[in-house]
Amino acid sequence: MRNLKLIIKREYLARVRNKAFVVMTFLSPLILVGMIVLIAYLVNLNAETQHTVAVSDESGQFVKDFRDSKDVKFIDLSAIDLEAAKTIVREKEYYGLLHIPAVKENTIPEIQFFAKEAPAFGFLSQMEKAISDKLTNRQLLAQGIDVDLIEASQAKVEIGIQNFSGEKTSKMSTYVKMFFGGAAGYLLMMFIIIYGNMVMRSVIEEKTNRIIEIIISSVKPIHLMLGKILGTSLAGITQFLIWVILGGIMLTVITAIAGIDVFTLHGPQQQAMEQVSDNELRQLVIDIARLPMALLLVSFLVYFIGGYFLYSAIYAAIGAAVDNETDTQQFMLPVILPLMLGIYVGFFAVIENPHGIVSIVFSMVPLTSPIVMLMRIPFGVPWWELAISVGILIITIAGVVWVAAKIYRIGILMYGKKPGYKELYKWLKY
Amino acid sequence: MDHLLVAENVSKRFGDFTALNNISLEIPRGSIFGLLGPNGAGKTTFIRIINQITMPDSGRMLLDGHPLRPDDIAHIGYLPEERGLYKSMKVGEQALYLAQLKGLSKAEARERLKYWFERLQIQDWWGKKIQELSKGMAQKVQFVVTVLHRPKLLIFDEPFSGFDPVNANLIKDEILQLRKEGATILFSTHRMESVEEMCDYLALIHRGHKLLDGEVNEIKRQYKSNTYEVGLISNEPELLRKELEERFEISETEFKSINDDLKLKIKIEPEASPNDLLVYLTSKAQVNHFVEVIPSVNDIFIKTVTSNA
Incomplete structure (x- = not known):
């Protein structure tokens, strides 16, 4: 037992006094915190830029539905010819050009997005959702259905989780536990x-x-x-x-x-x-x-x-x-x-x-x-x-x-x- | 006789390999005992059994008359052949650690280390790391650690390897001094000069078998061949040689001499007296040199091992 104690002590000191141990112990948190700060900085940097997107809406039905937000500013270039609009977007280095061709009522337009680089995934789905919503509503109206009525009759269900002893949990708790x-x-x-x-x-x-x-x-x-x-x-x-x-x-x-x-x-x-x-x-x-x-x-x-x-x-x-x-x-x-x-x-x-x-x-x-x-x-x-x-x-x-x-x-x-x-x-x- | 360590029919096998086969040895108290054998003979296994590093399959080891106990470790000092120290640990700290493992208190260990470090004049090394020392220097530290707890039995496995002649001598003197103070010393080596010089007893093991053991002089007497080395001056050396050849078994030999002698080895019958040979020789020639050929341990070693091969 006495010897075991001596060995434990020696081994402990040998590890702790090792230069690599000291360096790792005191450097790792620095590196970790440094990385967190860097990531946070980069995320913020990314989020702060406001993109300018030109819209060339030949149908003239959608452009009013795009509202400027923190991330995106819309410029209406519908009045100009598509090729000319493209040139402007390129010259002014806008984020991209959203082109909605003129279509017949109740058909889905083939919408194009022209850009130097592929746009962010989130941006695209945002656009898609805005246009789809608008189209859906219009088609519903055309069928004689009141959109407000649909809105009013939509039911939202949330299943509350509760265990047998009566403690309530949220879906979030699964994430927390994970x-x-x-x-x-x-x-x-x-x-x-x-x-x-x-x-x-x-x-x-x-x-x-x-x-x-x-x-x-x-x-x-x-x-x-x-x-x-x-x-x-x-x-x-x-x-x-x-x-x-x-x-x-x-x-x-x-x-x-x-x-x-x-x-x-x-x-x-x-x-x-x-x-x-x-x-x-x-x-x-x-x-x-x-x-x-x-x-x-x-x-x-x-x-x-x-x-x-x-x-x-x-x-x-x-x-x-x-x-x-x-x-x-x-x-x-x-x-x-x-x-x-x-x-x-x-x-x-x-x-x-x-x-x-x-x-x-x-x-x-x-x-x-x-x-x-x-x-x-x-x-x-x-x-x-x-x-x-x-x-x-x-x-x-x-x-x-x-x-x-x-x-x-x-x-x-x-x-x-x-x-x-x-x-x-x-x-x-x- | 009083024996400090007795091995009784000790055997050890590793798988199919027999490292030790029924070895019995008695190591007298206060002696310097040489354990000889070629590489792979089983010396190290035998020593490891004494140190309770390995357990024998059969047979037993008695220290001071009782079978070995775990706390006997405190009475044994062992300097292994393969020896080293923690490279990145300071000399003093390391010596203290090893001494404490042998059961000394920290204060006691420190005091004794101080004495030994001064004695070997290595005080300056206390704060140094082993990696800063040469191999020979590290060996000195190992020697100190081995003897520090004043063990009854000291086991040295090839103690002089790695030492320069000056330090080898220093260590040899220290070992002799330790014997004087009552320690019993077991030497394991295949360097025969050191056995010749220092050992009182020896045992020869080969491939796990004990070939011979006993007092060094006794063994030498057993192995002497009644041969005498002579240097003769005669006017007609060739005639003399022929005459001798008829009476004895002779062979040419070589030794240092200032004269142009006839140099021969002459073997006589075991019961014959060397005096008679001398008288005969003086009647024939002038005898400058007359020495009994005593077999060296080296000769005995080679002879025994090869005849048992």
């Missing part, structure tokens, strides 16, 4: 890969330095392995906490200085918010507040520790089996594969149906359960499912650590061999 679950799962995967690799490199370093035999004559290999995993995980937690704190501070400071409203950044969500009523916006805040935050945090911690342990034991065994980092390639696939699988299953199956059979199975299979279960938790997971999943995870960890320790024990003292899976299997029996 976001929180997805973020947690993704973070976990990144952390496992980064810190698992760190454990592996540290094992390889001890092998190539040939210090391993000196250490191993004083401590048990399993202690060295566990100390390494624990020490490195502490370094990871340190880095994570620094990021959270630094990122929070910097984001606040920079947004305050630049005067950018962070909430305008979420384009699609912004639109979504405009569509929902005030009432639903309030519901969103309630939804976020009602997320099982405590459960999410606790399970993040549990699954994070569990998943990290599981994978870093495998990473440690890989490190012990090889002589240098290039030899690790052949063993990396089986490690990365379940992680990627977890992420994909999470992003597709869980979002589609958080309580479907695929979601449930993958949140039980130990190699993917940390990621998939984290994504499911915001949608509400029965406690017994959690218990089974964590139980399976713990049992698997015990097994994997046991196997990894065996490979590790033999591997750290093997030099010059580039072992395959067959060789590793043999080591298990030594």
Whole structure:
């Protein structure tokens, strides 16, 4: 126990004092915040330009329906011949020319948009909608139907979601849950890969330095392995906490200085918010507040520790089996594969149906359960499912650590061999 | 005799490969014991079993009369052949860490390290990183770490490799000093000069089998061939050679001499006395040189290994 503590301390300090660690820890939030600010700036820049669009409406029926907005200004060039209008648009560098040919009543005109570059998708659909609405209304009128009557008789249905215990939720809450679950799962995967690799490199370093035999004559290999995993995980937690704190501070400071409203950044969500009523916006805040935050945090911690342990034991065994980092390639696939699988299953199956059979199975299979279960938790997971999943995870960890320790024990003292899976299997029996 | 370490029928297999086959050894307390063997003989496996890095398949190791226990690690100092240190860690910090792993308290470790660093005049290295030191310098640090916790049993695997002659001598003197202070030393090497010079006992293992063991002088006596190296001055050397050839088994040999001698190796019957040979020779020629040929450990090593190949 005393030795384990010494090893954890050394490993922790070795990681934390590493220049790359310091640089990464303090630079990453800077880069992240810098990128957010840059994106925000670019989005604003894009939005602020007002395009000028010329309209050549030979039918003369639509031009009055185009009203100037924040983004678009319309110029009526219907009086001029089409070719002349084109020249003007080109010379004045307008955004484009909308040409509506003269047509008979009740037929749909073949409308063209002339521009130097293909116009923004949003702009086109806006135009299309305006013209279609107008045409539709006109055709309805021609059939003798009162448009106002239609307007008045339109019924808008919204299905309110409510669970059996009577809590109301909005459709927004699904997005919220997806976001929180997805973020947690993704973070976990990144952390496992980064810190698992760190454990592996540290094992390889001890092998190539040939210090391993000196250490191993004083401590048990399993202690060295566990100390390494624990020490490195502490370094990871340190880095994570620094990021959270630094990122929070910097984001606040920079947004305050630049005067950018962070909430305008979420384009699609912004639109979504405009569509929902005030009432639903309030519901969103309630939804976020009602997320099982405590459960999410606790399970993040549990699954994070569990998943990290599981994978870093495998990473440690890989490190012990090889002589240098290039030899690790052949063993990396089986490690990365379940992680990627977890992420994909999470992003597709869980979002589609958080309580479907695929979601449930993958949140039980130990190699993917940390990621998939984290994504499911915001949608509400029965406690017994959690218990089974964590139980399976713990049992698997015990097994994997046991196997990894065996490979590790033999591997750290093997030099010059580039072992395959067959060789590793043999080591298990030594 | 009082034995610090006793190996009883120790065997170890890795898959189909037998690394150690029923090895029994006794290492007397306070001795310097040479464990010899060509590469791949099983020396390192044997040492790893002593260090409890590997467990034997059968047989047992007794330290001080009891089977090895985990806390015996504190009584053993091991300098492996493949040795290194953390490159980016400072010398002092690293030495403290390794000493603490051996069970010393931090204060105690610091005090003893100070003593050793001064003794080997390497105080200036304390704050340096290992990567700034040369290989030989790093080896000195490793040596200090090995002996720092004053183990009863010191195991050195090829201790002199990587040292220049000056430092090799320094380390040799330190090892002898440690023995004087009561440590028992197990040497593993295939460098025979050092065995010749330092060891009281030796064991020879080859392909996992123990070929011979015992006191160095005793073994040498067993392997002597009753051969004497002589330098003779005679007026008629060819005639003398023929005469000798008829009576003894002789062969040409070479040694340094200022005279133009007849240089021969003469083998006599085991029960015959060298005195008789000398008397006979003096009656025939002037004897400038008369030495018993004592087999070197190297000779014994090669002879035993090749005859068992």
